[in-house]
Amino acid sequence: MARKKPRTAKPALLAVRGITRAFGDRTILDGVDLDVRSGEAVGVVGPNGSGKSTLLRCIVGADDADAGGSTLAGHPLDERLPGIRADLAVVMDDIDFFPDLSVVEHLDLVARAHAQPDAEEVVNGVLAEVGLMEVSGQLPSTLSSGQRRRLALASAFVRPRRLLVLDEPEARLDTDGVAWLGERLVAEKQAGGAVLMVSHDAGLVARVCDRVVRLGGAAEPSDVG
Ligand SMILES: Nc1ncnc2c1ncn2[C@@H]1O[C@H](COP(=O)(O)OP(=O)(O)OP(=O)(O)O)[C@@H](O)[C@H]1O
Ligand SMILES: [Mg+2]
Structure with a gap:
């Protein structure tokens, strides 16, 4: 070879x-x-x-x-x-979200669970970047499929990796x-x-x-x- x-x-x-x-x-x-x-x-x-x-x-x-x-x-x-x-931050196509956590709560949880310094600032920055600010208070089940995909990607970007x-x-x-x-x-x-x-x-x-x-x-x- x-x-x-x-x-x-x-x-x-x-x-x-x-x-x-x-x-x-x-x-x-x-x-x-x-x-x-x-x-x-x-x-x-x-x-x-x-x-x-x-x-x-x-x-x-x-x-x-x-x-x-x-x-x-x-x-x-x-x-x-x-x-x-x-x-390691992994985003496969089958990501699950906590059904009763809003977009911002979900990202906040992921950031803090992975000991992200300045979690709030990082979460707000990523929310704006992925265009989910307007829906940040919504539950995952109320998002469009593209918005759910953006949330999945955002979950990887809010944490150290x-x-x-x-x-x-x-x-x-x-x-x-x-x-x-x-x-x-x-x-x-x-x-x-x-x-x-x-x-x-x-x-x-x-x-x-x-x-x-x-x-x-x-x-x-x-x-x-
Ligand atoms: N758990 C499983 N049991 C049996 N076959 C499986 C299993 N997982 C995957 N396969 C088979 O392995 C092959 C590769 O599947 P895989 O999902 O890795 O393809 P892929 O390259 O990601 O395709 P796609 O572009 O459609 O996402 C397929 O033929 C699939 O049916
Ligand atoms: Mg595949």
Whole structure:
């Protein structure tokens, strides 16, 4: 297997090695390797059913890989471990909200639970950024699907994190929302954060990602643009 020369000597924040996952006799993932360094975004792309969400779930420990594993800053990655949860913000497509907490109460709870300094200021800033200020007193069940998606993303942005793991973060966002997301993720990298994201939006991937891992085809990481 041809190996790409690492462009920097910086060790990977997230190192994924040999992730393999089969359902019954169908092997969905066959020895997937990838690295994400601080200040870098890696995209995972591929057709529906190619295993992108399965890969993210195996990486964060929400699903058990049959073989292989991941480390975050050198420690085995399992989102059930408190030390790992402090560094890892995950937004999958199935996020649940507390049904009886308003938008602002939800974000406040997440920020404080993760010991965010200046929680109130951060929550207000993110509410404005994601355009949820006007609905901040509403319960999740009264939000539109795009607003619920914005709340899910906001939940990741109000807390301290070193790595963002996002499954189709552009889903259900309007055009302005996708543009905002692109800017936000570029800013995340510039601030030294790492991003691993699944996306079907080629424009967003080109804008944000430094490298792409393609599933359901050639599995080697490749440079973007
Ligand atoms: N728990 C499960 N049991 C059986 N099969 C599963 C399970 N989870 C996923 N699969 C199968 O694994 C394959 C990959 O699913 P996955 O959700 O990872 O795809 P994806 O690349 O995220 O697709 P999409 O672009 O539609 O989100 C699919 O064929 C799916 O049916
Ligand atoms: Mg998926």
